[in-house]
Amino acid sequence: MLTIMNLPVKIIWTKFEVDTSFFVPCLDSKPVINYLNAEATRRKYKVVCKQVVEKNTYGLRCWRIE
Numbered sequence: 906m907l908t909i910m911n912l913p914v915k916i917i918w919t920k921f922e923v924d925t926s927f928f929v930p931c932l933d934s935k936p937v938i939n940y941l942n943a944e945a946t947r948r949k950y951k952v953v954c955k956q957v958v959e960k961n962t963y964g965l966r967c968w969r970i971e
Contacts, residue, residue: 907940918948921969928957930964941967 907914909931916927931937934956945952951971957964 907937909937916944918944918950921950923969923971926966926968928959928964928966930962932963934965937965941965945969 907916907929909929914929916929921927929937929941938954941952941954950969952967952969954965954967957966959966
């Protein structure tokens with residue numbers, strides 16, 4: 906489980922299918938990107954994560970591409 910600003914963020918990796926994405930609200934994106942990339946690599950997923958603003962909230966949008 907990922908913790909951001911002392912709040913738990915649960916990502917259900919088994920439901921993360923190709924051509925889907927999820928949003929993780931965060932201000933400091935580097936440790937979150939590192940965690941997401943490491944977990945995706947461990948599961949043999951290919952992902953792309955971009956820093957975005959959605960509904961006036963900073964965070965990361967992560968897409969599974971393969």
